[in-house]
Amino acid sequence: MNAFPPHNRVLPAADGLTEAERTRILAKAAAFAPPPMQDADGRRELVGLSRAELEAEMAALGEKPFRAKQLWHWIYHQGVRDFAAMSTIAKPLQGRLAEHFVVGRPGVATEQTSQDGTRKWLFAFRDGQQVETVYIPEEDRGAVCISTQVGCTLSCTFCHTGTQRLVRNLSAAEIVGQFMAARDSYGEWPTPKGEEGRLLSNIVVMGMGEPLYNYENVAKALTIIMDHEGIGLSRRRITLSTSGVVPMMDRCGAELGVNLAVSLHAVRDDLRDEIVPLNRKYPIAELLDACRRYPGASNARRITFEYVMLRGVNDSEPEAHELVRLLRGIPAKVNLIPFNPWPGSPYRTSTPEALRRFAEIMNAAGYSSPIRRPRGRDILAACGQLKTESERRRRDA
Numbered sequence: 001m002n003a004f005p006p007h008n009r010v011l012p013a014a015d016g017l018t019e020a021e022r023t024r025i026l027a028k029a030a031a032f033a034p035p036p037m038q039d040a041d042g043r044r045e046l047v048g049l050s051r052a053e054l055e056a057e058m059a060a061l062g063e064k065p066f067r068a069k070q071l072w073h074w075i076y077h078q079g080v081r082d083f084a085a086m087s088t089i090a091k092p093l094q095g096r097l098a099e100h101f102v103v104g105r106p107g108v109a110t111e112q113t114s115q116d117g118t119r120k121w122l123f124a125f126r127d128g129q130q131v132e133t134v135y136i137p138e139e140d141r142g143a144v145c146i147s148t149q150v151g152c153t154l155s156c157t158f159c160h161t162g163t164q165r166l167v168r169n170l171s172a173a174e175i176v177g178q179f180m181a182a183r184d185s186y187g188e189w190p191t192p193k194g195e196e197g198r199l200l201s202n203i204v205v206m207g208m209g210e211p212l213y214n215y216e217n218v219a220k221a222l223t224i225i226m227d228h229e230g231i232g233l234s235r236r237r238i239t240l241s242t243s244g245v246v247p248m249m250d251r252c253g254a255e256l257g258v259n260l261a262v263s264l265h266a267v268r269d270d271l272r273d274e275i276v277p278l279n280r281k282y283p284i285a286e287l288l289d290a291c292r293r294y295p296g297a298s299n300a301r302r303i304t305f306e307y308v309m310l311r312g313v314n315d316s317e318p319e320a321h322e323l324v325r326l327l328r329g330i331p332a333k334v335n336l337i338p339f340n341p342w343p344g345s346p347y348r349t350s351t352p353e354a355l356r357r358f359a360e361i362m363n364a365a366g367y368s369s370p371i372r373r374p375r376g377r378d379i380l381a382a383c384g385q386l387k388t389e390s391e392r393r394r395r396d397a
């Protein structure tokens with residue numbers, strides 16, 4: 001029997017505070033809103049508009065709704081940016097579109113490709129803000145790790161991005177734009193038929209920022225990415241990673257139904273309070289309850305628990321046993337991540353022996369617990385490092 005609620009179940013409030021908490025989180029997101037998406041000439045960005053918004057823009061030009069459908073196809077299926085190349089649209093209308101709109105991409109401030117094929121970009125937006133995006137190739141597929149905020153409000157002590165203050169949220173255009181620019185880089189246009197055999201086959205929302213603190217823009221971006229007449233990646237190929245913004249997890253599951261990853265990193269509240277300070281607000285028990293009721297989770301679609309292995313801090317055998325106990329009843333897998341040190345970081349990587357023992361205990365209890373191979377070690381691979389390095393160079397110039 002599947003003990004987990006189906007995707008469309010009406011969810012109970014997580015607790016008495018949830019509604020108030022949700023309102024507070026959404027208000028905070030608005031305070032860090034991105035600037036209007038338009039270029040220096042005042043032309044509106046079409047990437048990142050919902051289908052309804054695109055139709056409204058066409059209506060304002062006196063055009064029928066099918067124009068929005070045509071544009072959608074050119075933008076998200078063909079990857080075309082130049083209106084003059086949109087051959088199903090008559091020349092005079094192409095001209096009018098070019099007067100009012102633009103189909104943009106973030107600028108590439110830096111691009112590095114590792115010996116192992118990992119590619120990392122520092123993308124720059126119109127207001128000069130920058131974020132990192134990473135492509136991680138596997139044998140027959142590859143995941144793009146995208147960012148959702150410039151900086152982060154949370155200060156997870158193992159995370160380099162956590163040392164950067166939150167500047168602002170990214171817009172839907174800037175979130176979708178990272179994936180589209182990554183596809184430009186590999187020339188993967190038009191969108192391949194079906195989902196098999198794509199080079200850029202998966203998305204992990206795991207880059208800079210806490211996605212559930214920018215929920216509206218993230219949801220809009222992922223809805224665009226999942227639209228089957230455009231990029232057409234199914235929700236099964238998208239994983240959103242949160243440090244545990246409990247009041248938004250139900251909504252994410254019910255509305256988007258994407259795979260969930262949780263940055264756990266500790267099995268005791270006192271330690272997690274330190275490593276992932278958001279734990280002081282949403283402690284482990286509450287977080288795991290939200291996981292238990294996450295819609296769509298099943299043995300076929302397990303929740304991933306991220307666990308960064310910090311030497312002598314969270315990597316003991318009793319902690320592995322406690323993790324087994326905590327995860328009981330949750331369809332879970334565990335990613336054990338050897339800590340990737342950055343200059344000034346307070347931690348060291350666990351020994352191979354500690355990693356092996358921890359993984360053995362988890363595997364013996366029936367939890368798939370791969371030890372993640374470090375990727376892109378020869379480039380600045382710790383999330384946030386490329387941005388810090390670029391800022392340092394700009395300061396020193």
Ligand code: SF4
Pocket residue numbers: 152153154155156159160161162163207208209210243263
């Ligand atoms: S791990 Fe994620 S939530 Fe925590 S500081 Fe880093 S970017 Fe922010």
